[in-house]
Amino acid sequence: MEFSDEKKVKENPAECLLESIEIDHMVADEKTSELRDLNQSDWKQSNCNGDMKKTAVETSQSFVGMRRRRKGFNMLRFLEGSIAGKEEEAWKAIEKRFRQLAPDGKLSRDKFGACIGMKKDTTDFAGELYDVLARRREIMAAKGITLQELRAFWDDLTKEDLDSRLRIFFDLCDKNGDGKISREEVKTVLEWSASANKLNNLEKESETFVSLIMEELDPDRNGFIEIEHMEILVRGMWSSEEEKRLQKQYSKLPASPILGICNTPAFLKETEEVIMTNWKRIWVLTLWVAINLGLFVWKFMEYREKGAFKVMGYCVCVAKGAAETLKFNMALILFLVCRGTLTKLRSTFLSSIFPFDDNINFHMLVAVAISVGTFLHATMHLTCDFPRLTSCSNNKFMAILGPNFDFKQPSYPDLVASVPGVTGILMIIIMSFCFTLATPLFRKRKDKLPPLLQHLAGFNAFWYAHHLLVLCYALLILHGYFIFLAQDWYKRTTWMYIAVPVLIYVIERLVIKFYEFYHQVNVIKGVVYNGNVLALYLTKPPGFVYKSGTYLFIKCPDISNFEWHPFSITSAPSDDYLSVHIRALGDWTEALRNKFKEVCEPETKKRKGGIARLETKTYSDYVPSESSKKYPQIFIKGPYGAPAQSYEKYDILLLIGLGIGATPMISILKDLLNHIKQSDSHTNDAPKVPKRAYFYWVTKEQASFDWFKGVMDDVAEYDHDKIIEMHNHLSCMHEEGDARSVLITMLQQIQKSRGEEVDVVSGSRIRTHFARPNWEKVFEELASRHKGSQIGVFYCGPYTLVKELRGHCQNFSDSSRSTRFRFHKENF
Incomplete structure (x- = not known):
């Protein structure tokens, strides 16, 4: 398409500001930046004067050419991270380190x-690389290398062509330098690669996988691998993937550029997205702040008019204003932990x-407000009101406040020792103690505290x-x-404020106590996995109805009669059992x-991949026998609502679990699978389920995959x-294309080519x-695939990733196309 209407352009130059060419950037690596560079260089604003002759197809062709020239960088890398296009800049940093390390x-x-x-x-890997590069350059490097020789090594490592990099990798495998890779050398490199990537199970099965590699790369059964056979596999391995990526990349380009609209100021777009994403939080926080301010001002003005x-002056006004906010917040903070009530409210229009997903965060915020109110109230009384009361002239005191104190002017010790004084000081001590032990330092960072x-x-x-807060109330x-x-x-x-929340809380606790025997469950099976994870399969009590994504509390009287601990339910609602996966932390x-480890037995059947685990015996009829009575007694209470249970509101799901954080997502996947099986059986009463679900599970231990x-x-x-697209990421492994993981990728490719599942x-x-997912790429791809959709993003894991995921949800939400990412974080 060409823009020939120059008259319109001259009359409305603002319309010629291109926001961008409509390209969907599917990946967030150097390909994206290269495409953006091409986009900027090929489409200058001067094109608004009618010079826009180049088509997006030509741009994509030049982009493909650049990608092919740089193919070696993505296929096979020996360095940490990507330095494509920044080799000289990186070399300057190396020169500096050389002078420090080699004086x-x-x-x-x-x-x-x-x-x-x-x-x-x-x-170890660096040492092997050092030896190979020295051998290739015929450098006697036993006593070290000079800066000039280091530069030669660097040039070899950063060459763009695949042939050079493949030759280096071949030499890494060819330990004796005879130009052939023997079976023993393949085993050595495979074990070294498994060790570098912390794949213990792969290391144990090395003989099996060595045979697989030799069968594929030694078709003539010579007993060794030649570089030609390895090159065929490597080129085939990446060419298909590369072509798929390129196809995705430039298939989105229009046949001609499209004139964009004027840029919206970034801060306005960000503000709009923040408001749209957090409007519930904003209005509730605004209401809460307004109520607190209203109560403070009301009580302040009331005492401003009193005798x-x-x-006591303004000190009593501040003290009473703070006290009024304390009454309200002490009621609210208790209501926020009434889990049963909140779970029921989640199912109403109020959700x-x-x-409701933020009840724990709001609970902590209200706790901070209580701390501030307590400080103001106590400080005003102890440092201002009490001294003024005791130092006031007796005539003035009797005339104004005599009736309130039975016509006896108290001393400072009298005020402190009074019922309000003693109860106030005790409350401060209890709340300070509870607040301190609830801080992250004491609750989650035990090892950073002094031994005492x-x-x-x-x-x-x-x-x-x-639980001491019961006394506090x-x-x-x-x-x-x-x-x-x-x-x-x-x-x-005071009692009027807290009466209803206390009543609700007490009723919930009594109901739990009443149904405790009713919710005693039998252990169907227990499995102890490597990685300190225990899976429990329990009988489902009659009437125990729950949704995927919810959680329950577990008590084991054999350990403690008082401790209840929350765990996500990993079974689906339609399953006839309950399951939870518990990590020992x-x-x-x-x-x-x-x-459970004491009563478990080693699995009699060896599992593929060398994964070992312990299991209890399974009782298919769910009736406890004499032998099952040796298992620890388990009680449950629940279920309780959690953010993940709102997954049904969305057509598109992005489920993210880190480590054991996959548990609520597994329940959702099981529920979707059950619905899929129902639809396969041609039942007409199958409920509506999300259209697509993308599950990203990131774990750092290979043994974790056995959990699910x-x-x-x-x-x-x-x-x-x-409908379900699963992405398992092993973060302890080096990225695909890294020389330390190439052999593992080869194994995956060989198995795929042979039809092994x-x-x-x-x-x-x-x-x-x-390695870890490129989250920007993930969101970019979803935004491109599902334009105009409401995408639910559900995350369970450490808070370290929350900021990044929230940011991507905001950045990739597009109000003009009604594409929205809604973020939900699991809280217990």
């Missing part, structure tokens, strides 16, 4: 990796206007300390009832794992319409990806 002008073998920017744990103001304080840290200390009622300046009972309003969970292997295999077996890394039918 005598000779860089030793053990410092080579650090000099070229490799991590500390890659010393007490003449004695569309109130952010470590006994007061951890979940147990936090849990038991919070009793003291609060006494404190409010015996205040000096209010004589009429209806003006002593604290005293209680470790004790529970050990209890059955679910992954079921997805591959039954999901013929590809089981992945060599995960032991399931879902392929494992290396």
Whole structure:
């Protein structure tokens, strides 16, 4: 398309500001930046004068050519990260490190990796690379290399062509330098690669996989591999992937550029997205702040007009204003932990206007407000009101405040020792203790505390300390009832504020206690996995109805009669059992794992991939027998609502789990699978389910894949319409294309070409990806695939990733196309 209407352009030059050529950037690596560079260089603003002759197809062709010239960078890398196009800049940094590490002008073998920017744990690989490069250059490097020789090494490592890089990799495998890779050398490199990527199970099965590689790369059965055979596999391995990526990349380009609209200021777009994403939080926080301010001002002005103001001044106004906010917040903070009530409210229309998912975060915010209010109230009384009361002339005191104090002017000790004084001080002590033990330092960073304080840290200390707040509420009622300046009972309003939340909380606790025996469950099966994970399969109590994404509490009387711990339910609502997966991270969970480990038996059947685990015996009829009575007794309470249960509101799902954080997502996947099976059986009453679900599971241990292997295999077996797309990422592995993981990728490719469905890394039918996902790329691809959709993003894992995911949700939401990413974070 050409723009020939120059008259219109001259009359409205603002219309010629191109926001961008309509290109969907599918990936967030150097390909994206190269395409953007081409976009900027090929389409200048001067094109608004009618010079726009180049088509987007030509742009894509030049882009493809550049990608092919740089193919070697993506196929095979020996360096950490990508330095494509920045080789000289990187070399300057290497020169600087060389002078620091080699003051005598000779860089030793053990410092080579650090000099070229490799991590500390890659010393062995760097040493092997050093030897190969020296052998190729015929350099006697036993005593070190000079800067000039280091530059030669660097040139070899950064050459763009694949042939050069493949030759280096071949030499890495060819330990004796005879130009052939023997079976023993293949085994050595495979074991070294498995060790570098922390693949213990692969290392144990090395003989099997060595035979697989030799069968594929030694077709003539010579007993060795030649570089030609390896090159064919490597080129074929990446060419198909590369072509797919390129096809995605330039298939989105229009046949001609499209004139964009004027740029919207970035801060306005960001503000709009923040408001649209967080409108529930914003209005609720605004309402909460307004109520607190209203209560403070109301009580402040009330006491401004009272006689007490003449004695104590503005100090009593501030103290009473703060006290009024304390009454409200002490009621609210209790209601926010009434899980049963909140779970029921989630199922009503109120969930569309109130952010019930944020109840724990709001609970902590209200706790901060209580701390501020308590500080103001206590400080005003102890440092201002009490001194003024005791120092006031007796005549003035009797005339104004005599009736409130039975016509006896108190001393400072009298005020402190009074019922309001004692109860107030006790409340401050209890709340300070509870607040301190609830901080992240004490609750989750026990190891960073001095040894003497470590006994007061951890979940147990936090849990038991919070139960002291029952005493705090009793003291609060006494404190409010015996205040000096209010004589009429209806003006002593503390009990009025907290009556309803206390009643709801007490009823919930009594109901739980009443149904505790009813919710005693039998253990169907227990599995202890490597990685300190315990899977429990339990009988489902009658009437126990729940949604995927919810959680329950578990108590084991054999460990403690008082401790309840929350865990996501991993079974689907339609399953006739309950399951949870528990990672041993604290005293209680470790004790529970050990209890079941004592009664578990080693699995009699060896599993593919060398994964070992312990299991209890399975009782298919769910009736406890004499032998099953040895299992620890388990009680449950719940279910309780969680953010993930709102997944049904979306047509498109992005489920993200880190490590054991996959548990609520597994329940959702199982539910989707059950619906898929129902649809396959041609039932007409199958409920509506999301159209697509993308699951990203990131774990750092290979053994973790065994936790949910059955679910992954079921997805591959039954999901013929590809409703569920699973992406397993092993973060301990080096990225695909890295020389340390190339052999693993080869194994995956060989198995795929032979029609074998089981992945060599995960032991399931879902392929494992290396390293962490590129989240920008993930969101970019979803935004491109599902324009105009409401996409639910559900995340369970550490808070370290929350900021990044929230940012991508905002950045890739497009109001003009009604594409929205809605972020939900699991909280317990």
